[in-house]
Each structure stands twice: as structure tokens, then as C-alpha cells.
Amino acid sequence: MGIDRAVTEFFADHRSAHLTDLMWSVTWLGNASTLHWAMIGLAATTLVLGRPFQAAAVVVGMVGASDISGSIKDLVGRDRPGSEFRAGDALSSYAFPSGHTMGMTVLVGLVLMVAWRSLRTDRARRTAVGLGAVVVLAVGLSRIYLGYHWLTDVLAGLCFGLLWIATVVASARGVKLQWAAAAERGWSEVPATVPVRQYLS
Template identity: 35%
Template sequence: MHPLEPSEPERTIGARDLTTWRSPVGRWLRRVFGALAERVRNTDLAALLLLGLAAAVAVGGTVVAGEIYAAVLTDTGLALVDQPVLDRMVDIRTPGLNAVIATFSATGGTLWMTLITAAAVTGLCLLWKRWTPLVLMVIAVTGSLAMTIAGKRISGRARPPLELSIPPPETSASFPSGHSLNSLVIAGIGVYLLVSHLVSAVARAVTVTVGVLYAAAMGLSRVYLGHHWLTDVLAAWCLGLAWLAVVITCHRLWLTQHRDHALGPRPEPNPEPSPG
């Protein structure tokens, strides 16, 4: 099998077939993607085109979200939750806890996150003899970085006061939290890749739990350190989850189209008749 073609484990998560679309929206997306793939005569190119369009929409959405976010904070006082939360974080700080959380938070920075992700992706590519981990991760991270940069440039939101933050200080805009957004996307793609290859339901549950806890802890660590407001982190989580949904949906469409070419189109499941 060519390393760019989908393998059998990629198509399922436990008993769930990722190439089966049960919702009306899913079936509509399947038809649209199938038509695009036939039009360009290349499933891989169709997936890249769809992802490119989705990424442009995501970045545009981030810009709009930044504008709305700033207006909402100004007009409704939503930011009133930020200062009390930061004050509480300052109250519970200890030298030992500061060191532990600062070290953990550093794993979500550019250097360490790049090294850790590169090592993990390389290991999965070699283990599975597939390019899927690399391709999905590059696409996901490129999109999340673009969203982070766009959001920071548009919002220009000031970070918490330096006297309340733990060194080293951050200089870029506060919205959205790049550590929170990018770590969620990277952890999410990693979990998605792993659960499709894990046979044990317990192992899948543990993997999902670890991924969720890591992303949550990374976001909260940024608030604890005084590098971000809580609302920066909440917004980053929302943006990251939305982008994850886009990337995973596009991957499922790609899997479906490859399966249809190999086996012939599968009839779409009929909605269950309503009782009575």
C-alpha cells in the first residue's frame, strides 16, 4: 500500500466507521466533496482545496471574533471575570508551584512544542509506515498558527500587568492565547490519530482523557502565570475546537472518497422512521 493512501485502521474508531455519514449535513458534505473530487479528478487535491478554503474562513472568522470579542469586553464588562480569576491565581502561588507550572507551560511554547510534536509525529510515521500523521499535523498546526497570528494582530489586547506575571514576560498581544489554541489542536490531532489505531476501549478513553487534561492544564497554566486573561484562553479553546472539527471532517471526507473509489459508492443510510 502506498504511504499516502488510507490504511484500514484509519477508517474506524472502535466500532465507529468514519466513512459512514449519518447526519443530513454529513451526507451533504460527502456529496459536495465527491463532486469536487470528480471535478478536479484527484481526491488528494480536492481535500487540499477544501482545507485551504476552510483555513481562509477560519482565519477570517478569527479576525471577526477578535473584533467582536473586543467590543463585547468593552460594552458588557465580560472582562470583569478576568481580574478576580487572576487575583485568585496570584493568591495561591508558591515558589515550588511556580517553577512546576512554568516548566509545564514551556512545553507549549514554540521550541519545545515543535520538538515534542516532531518526535511524536516521526515515531508514528515510522511505526505505522504512513504519512497521515505528518500531513494531518502540518495542516492542523499551520491553520492554528495562522489563526493565532491573525487574532493577535487584529485584537491588540494588552496582557495582564507585568507585576502580576511570572517571568519571562510575554510581548505579543494577549488574544487569543497561542499556547492554549495550538496545544489543543496538536493534542486533539494526536488523540484522533491514536484512537483510530487503539483496539482497547479503555486505552481509547485514557488517551482522550489525557489529551483533554493536557489542553486544559496548558490553558489554565497561562492564567496562573499571569501571561493571559481567562477570556483569552476560553476564546482560544473555542477557536481550536472549531478548527479541529474542520480538519477531522476533511480527513473523514478524504477517507470516504478513497473508499468509494476502491469499493464503489456505499448507499447512504436512510433516516430511521419515526415511531407510530
């Protein structure tokens, strides 16, 4: 796409040593190893807080994001920007979508899920969402700046990440409600085929 090349060329033509160093630091936040350890830390935190459903959501969310991103990359098979745009070594994986962006989007969403109960005011919640958005956008921007992704790769990573985190959070909440209803009424009284809303109404 024309916009992809135009954006990539703009950043390649306006690099500086200091800004490039900064972007390498930012992009490190979305590296697979960084996200892996963040997942472990967040899952452990939720277990300490006594929230097993959230712990499961963290693991499913992060592992699923990696698997989904990799599967779409292989399915689409889109090449990354050429060596004339890259600020570092070549990568063997495909470009679409940006795994860094998708992974960071999901991680930020999971952090917000865990922290939401402690953010008691609308101002605190808006601030947390705003800071999370800045981190995600910074990681996505770093991927374009460093020449590893096109703009549409990053936008796709953001969209897929938002869809996946919404699915994970909604599913975790639904399972938790089913377990709560079953525990309250007795496990034998809750057929698996009956919607949980019927028991909560």
C-alpha cells in the same frame, strides 16, 4: 472583564515558589518550540505507520493553529495582564487567544486521531481523552497562573482549538475517502464535483 481580573488577581496573590516552578514546567509543554518538535515527531510516526493523510493532517493542523492564533491576536489586539500579575518577563505579542492553549488542544486532538485505532476499548478511549483534557487544562491554567493570559484568552484558545482540530480531522477523512473511492473505481470515473458519498452508497 471583571471575571478575568478577579481570576488573575487570585492566582497572583496565591503563588508559591514550588508551584510557580511547576507551572513553568507545565507551560513549557505549550511553547512554540515544544509544539514544533511534537509536530515533527507525530508526523514522522504517522508516515512510519503508512498513514500519509494523517501526516498531512498533523502538519496542516499544527501550522494552521499557529497561524490562526497569531492572526486573531493581531486582529483583536488585546493587551496581556500587566507586570503586577506576571511571574516572568514581558511578551510582545497580544493576549487573545492563548496560543499555548490552542496549540496544545490541537496537538492532543491530533495525537488522539493517530492513536484512536489502537485504542480498542471504550475505557481506553475515555482514559486517553481524559488525560488529554487534563494536559490541555493544565497548560491553560499555567498561562493564567503565570500572569500571561486572562481567563477568557484561555477559554478562547480552547474553543478555537476544538473548532480547528474538528475541521482538520473531518477534512482529512473526507480527502482519504475521496482517494479511496477514486482508486477503487478508477481515477477517470470520479469527477471532482461529485460528492464522494454517491460513490460509497
